[in-house]
Amino acid sequence: MFCTSCEVALVKYTRNEVAIKAFGEHLRQVRISKNLTQEQLAFAADLELSQISRIERGVINTSISQVFQIAKALKIHPKELFEIDSNLET
Template sequence: MNNVKDIGYIKLFGENLQKIRMSRKMSQETLAYDSDIPISQVGRIERGEINTTISTVKALSKALNISVKDLFDFE
């Protein structure tokens, strides 16, 4: 079975999430609260340490008031 985890892509996603969050002057704590996910998870996503789920991506986009595709607009 092939390993489909792309570490580089996961890191780029996290960097983009952080960039968007900071452009909105939002703390990790506020994003975590608004998206109903643990603050530690927000940090791990932004650092590219975890491959997040699509449900979490949807919650993050809703909390940031952006479309899901905006979170993937880093290529």
Template sequence: MKPRALLAWNVRRIRLKRGMSQERLARAAGIDRSYLAGLERQSKNPTIDVLDRISEALSVHPFDLFVKPSSCASILKTSPHRPKRPHLPRKKR
């Protein structure tokens, strides 16, 4: 797994384990929620200072953000995706 993917996976995994929303973690780390979302999607490349603030907000060592998942770990277990809402037909006017 590449470092950016490891970081994204671990931030999301730890955040969900702590029961934190992206909004709450972003506020605690002093970053924008959309930036955090981009980091979790692997489209943002954070600085060391940002990593330090995120790890502090999550109460983990910065090293923990780059730990490789065990072979039995599954991203699906920590998937933040909510089930999609059922499609409701539009009301006729």
């Protein structure tokens, strides 16, 4: 929808639970392959341990900024964190 009087686009909120969980599981696999604990990753990424835990469990839909922080801490390109099945059903 578009509000012509206010010139602001109204965007529908979407949340793909399956993709969020798949992203978290993939992050967990990458972290483990790097022999890091959640605590070590959190410290290296300058994030709270609970944040890493929530991302890995698929509880939260993390931000792009945090993805970049996590990728830097893992010493990988951010795109590697998105190497999940793109055909996930919602």
